[in-house]
Amino acid sequence: xxHALEFVRADAVARYKKLIGFEVFFNTGTDEHGMKIFxxxxxxxxxxxxxxxxxxxxxxESVKIFGIMPEAHFIRTTEERHIKAARExxxxxxxxxxxxxxxxxxxxxxxxxxCVGCEEEKSDSELENGECPLHPGRPLxxxxxxxxxxxxxxxxxxxxxFYEDNPDFVVPDFRFNExxxxxxxxxxxxxxxxxxxxxPWGIPVPxxxxxxxxxxxxxxxxxxxxxxxxxxxxxLFEKFWANGTxxxxxxxxxxxxxxxxxxxxxxxxxxxxSHKVIVDGFITGxxxxxxxxxxxxxxxxxxxxxxxxxxxxxxxxxxxxxxxEDSPFTMERFKNAxxxxxxxxxxxxxxxxxxxxxxxxxxxxxxxEKSIPQEFFDYFEKFDMQKAVEFAWNKIQALDxxxxxEQPFKVVKTDEEKGKEIIKELVLELYAVARMLNPLLPxxxxxxxxxxxxxxxxxxxxxxxxx
RNA sequence: GCCGGUGUAGUUUAAUGGUAAAACAGAGGACUCAUAAGCCUCAGUAAAAGGUCCGAUUCCUUUCACCGGCACCA
Numbered sequence: 001x002x003h004a005l006e007f008v009r010a011d012a013v014a015r016y017k018k019l020i021g022f023e024v025f026f027n028t029g030t031d032e033h034g035m036k037i038f039x040x041x042x043x044x045x046x047x048x049x050x051x052x053x054x055x056x057x058x059x060x061e062s063v064k065i066f067g068i069m070p071e072a073h074f075i076r077t078t079e080e081r082h083i084k085a086a087r088e089x090x091x092x093x094x095x096x097x098x099x100x101x102x103x104x105x106x107x108x109x110x111x112x113x114x115c116v117g118c119e120e121e122k123s124d125s126e127l128e129n130g131e132c133p134l135h136p137g138r139p140l141x142x143x144x145x146x147x148x149x150x151x152x153x154x155x156x157x158x159x160x161x162f163y164e165d166n167p168d169f170v171v172p173d174f175r176f177n178e179x180x181x182x183x184x185x186x187x188x189x190x191x192x193x194x195x196x197x198x199x200p201w202g203i204p205v206p207x208x209x210x211x212x213x214x215x216x217x218x219x220x221x222x223x224x225x226x227x228x229x230x231x232x233x234x235x236l237f238e239k240f241w242a243n244g245t246x247x248x249x250x251x252x253x254x255x256x257x258x259x260x261x262x263x264x265x266x267x268x269x270x271x272x273x274s275h276k277v278i279v280d281g282f283i284t285g286x287x288x289x290x291x292x293x294x295x296x297x298x299x300x301x302x303x304x305x306x307x308x309x310x311x312x313x314x315x316x317x318x319x320x321x322x323x324x325e326d327s328p329f330t331m332e333r334f335k336n337a338x339x340x341x342x343x344x345x346x347x348x349x350x351x352x353x354x355x356x357x358x359x360x361x362x363x364x365x366x367x368x369e370k371s372i373p374q375e376f377f378d379y380f381e382k383f384d385m386q387k388a389v390e391f392a393w394n395k396i397q398a399l400d401x402x403x404x405x406e407q408p409f410k411v412v413k414t415d416e417e418k419g420k421e422i423i424k425e426l427v428l429e430l431y432a433v434a435r436m437l438n439p440l441l442p443x444x445x446x447x448x449x450x451x452x453x454x455x456x457x458x459x460x461x462x463x464x465x466x467x
Numbered sequence: 468g469c470c471g472g473u474g475u476a477g478u479u480u481a482a483u484g485g486u487a488a489a490a491c492a493g494a495g496g497a498c499u500c501a502u503a504a505g506c507c508u509c510a511g512u513a514a515a516a517g518g519u520c521c522g523a524u525u526c527c528u529u530u531c532a533c534c535g536g537c538a539c540c541a
Contacts, residue, residue, distance in 0.1 A: 036541070110539090123539065152538090174472065178536050181470070190539045215541070256538075288533080320479080320491095326534080327479085333491095336478090340491055344504050352501035359500090386480090390490085397490095400505050409500035423500095461502050 001283040001291065001329055002251055004301040007066040008317045009280060009385060010249040015069060015439035016380040025240040026068075027226045029075035030056055034215035035194075038201035048201045052078055065305035067314055067442055075226035077203075077219055085225030086218045087206045092230075092269040094206075098154035104268035110147040110191050113140040148193035148211060155264040156187045162263065162273060170259045171383050172324040175252065175279040179259045187264075192217045220262040223248065224271065245275040255279050278383050281326040288326060299329055311441035312338055312463065318440055319389030339465055345396050346433075347463035350448055352403060353426045354457035360412050364455045365424045371432035380439070392436040399429055427452060 007028065014026040032052040041051035056076055075082055094105040112121045117135030121143075132140065163169055163180055170176035193211040194202060202212030221229075223246065227237040240246065250258050259277045266273050284290060285297030292298065305313045320337045321327040357364070379388035403409075403426065412419025431452050437445040444462060451458055 031541085034541070112539095147539095174535080177471070181536070182538080185470095185537075188538070192539090214539075216539090219541095252535080253541090256536090257541090261538090322480080325473095333478085336491060339504095343502060348502055348504045350501090352505075354501095356500055393490085397505095400501095403500070404498085404506040407498095407500085412500095457501095463502080465502055465504080 001299060001301050002280075004066055004313065005280055005283055005317050005321060006249050006251060007063065007068055008314050009278075011066065011068045011072070012314075012318055012385055012439045013247065013249075013278075013380065013383065014072075015442065016377070018069075019438050020377065023239075024069075025227065025236065025244075026072040027075060027223065028063075028068075028072060029222045029226065030059055030077065031215060031219040031222075032056070032076055032078040033202045033212075033218055035199050035201075038199065041201075049078070052076070062302065065302055065310055065313070067310040069442075073226055075222045077222060079225075081228070082222060082225040083203050085229050086203050086213060086221045088230050089221045089224075089265070089269050090213065090217070091206050092271075093150070093265065096268045096270055098151060100154065102151060102154065104151045104154070105148055105192070106151065107146055107148050109144050110149075112143050112145070114143050115140055145195055147191040147195075148205060148208075149189045150192045150217070150265070150268070152187040152189050152261070152264055155267055156183060158267055159183050159187075159260060159264055162267075166273075168276065169274075170255070170277045170279060172279065175255050175324075176259070179255060182256060183260055187260075216257055216261065217265070220257065220265060223262070223274070229271075242272050247276045247278060248274055249278045249280065252279050252281055279324070281322060281324055283321065283329045284326050286328050286330050288328060291329075297330070299331060299334075304334065308334075308338055308466070309443070309463075311444045312342055314441055315342055315389070318385040319393070321386070323384045323386045335466060338463065339467075341393060342463035343461070343465040345393060345400075346444070347461050349396050349399055349433075350430065350451070350462055351458060353399070353423075353430045354451055354455075356408060356412075356423045357427045357452075357455055358457045360416075360420055360423055361427070361455060364453050365427055367428065367431055367453075371428065372435050376436055385440075388436075389440060392433060392440070395429070395433050395436070399426065399433070402426070 010028070011026065014024045018024045030052070032055070037052060037055075038048055041048040044051060046054075060074065077083075077086070090105065094103055096104045098104060113124075115122050115132040115135055115138070117132060117138050122132055122140065132138065160180070160183055163176070163183070168176075170179055192214040193205050193208075194214060196202075196204070196210050196212050199212060202215065203218045205211040205213060224237055224241055227241055228234055229237040229241070232238055248258050255277070258274075259279075263273050282290075285292075285295060289295065289297065301313055304316075316329070316334055316337055319341070320333065321329070373391075376388055376391050379385070379391060406422050408419050408422040408426065410419075411422060431449065434445055434448040434452065437448065447462065
């Protein structure tokens with residue numbers, strides 16, 4: 001469900017940008033390297049390549065239900081063009097020099113703590129009082145190996161300056177504060193390679209076949225490898241990254257990687273920084289508890305989309321889920337929102353207006369060029385989908401109220417001209433609502449606009465009530 | 468442990484140093500164009516204790532509860 005949230009949110013923003021006339025390059029992808037994938041492939045008894053091929057196929061299939069714009073791009077980190085880009089990126093970081101003339105990538109001895117009991121390396125945060133919590137009393141072995149390191153430390157000031165110059169770089173601001181605090185606290189160089197003999201499933205480090213890249217270093221370059229960097233034969237990188245406003249969407253657990261590490265990497269490689277990073281909260285179960293199979297509070301977005309439709313899923317993720325904080329998703333909440341806002345709200349309003357117009361108007365009235373209020377767009381500029389949805393639904397409510405107060409269904413029987421005039425206005429207002437659905441509920445947007453233009457009431461309800 | 472944040476109707480959230488708002492859920496009513504939908508009315512709220520102030524939900528302190536960050540797990 002978390003993935004669904006990010007896809008739908010990012011897609012809504014992309015569609016919004018398109019709607020107001022921007023050219024949009026919408027990218028998403030799959031990170032296909034790393035230890036986890038290697039191990040899971042092994043468990044399932046297949047090659048890593050076959051495993052990721054199958055995962056990718058499943059991923060592409062699952063994405064369909066989110067209503068992502070058809071021209072969206074998908075990059076896989078196992079694609080040749082990505083591997084090439086990641087290696088070139090590495091090379092440029094290595095060639096790049098900080099103010100002391102030191103390369104951003106260097107090799108040094110790396111000491112890892114190894115717990116014989118667990119048979120794995122332990123990070124400091126996993127230890128308690130310097131011991132493995134699972135095997136207290138057993139001393140940790142220190143193993144040394146040579147690794148490549150990224151000179152994160154020398155980019156601290158540059159990053160802070162960048163944040164200062166771009167005060168809205170991370171949305172929402174409290175996430176930005178976390179990042180700033182983290183960077184201000186000092187940056188430590190970190191290892192960006194793994195010994196190939198230990199972790200064979202990764203992109204080889206340029207000029208050193210014994211090492212593969214740390215997955216994050218590889219994965220983050222997808223933002224520009226998808227655009228054809230570095231050759232940039234089609235000029236996409238130039239257009240959408242260098243001269244565009246690249247916006248990245250991520251969950252809150254990804255904040256630091258997108259907003260600090262990736263930005264530092266771009267600086268090291270001498271490439272322009274991202275424009276913005278938008279951080280979503282998590283979707284939780286009832287009461288804010290994490291969704292988990294053991295608790296049994298997991299909801300599969302696929303099931304929702306199959307039963308209620310893609311747009312119903314999108315409605316909930318955009319309108320009922322907090323724009324930046326954690327939010328619960330339960331079937332009960334979903335059904336309530338569906339019936340109240342989609343069936344009784346939007347669907348019913350469309351029915352009542354279109355029934356009137358089909359009956360009393362000869363044809364659809366002339367539709368003006370533009371009819372979406374600026375305020376609606378403003379919410380998108382702030383990436384506040386929830387407010388945008390609320391704005392559209394306030395309009396729906398106002399229209400319901402207006403029908404109740406002006407009673408065109410009665411007026412048209414006593415004063416036909418006047419009644420028709422009201423109905424005409426209602427149809428145009430409904431069209432404005434339909435337009436606002438463009439980035440939010442794309443299927444309904446198309447369906448509703450078509451019905452209005454054809455001056456036809458829906459044959460079946462747009463959103464049938466579900467009890 | 469350190470740093471930051473949050474605690475408002477049944478639920479999700481809003482505004483505000485001067486009689487607390489919306490949506491959904493609940494109760495009642497009049498209507499009928501509509502998906503027994505919609506509209507109107509009603510009821511209901513500031514974690515706890517102190518302090519500053521003529522006056523605090525809003526500012527400060529403490530307590531309690533919850534959340535986030537504190538890097539090589541991606």
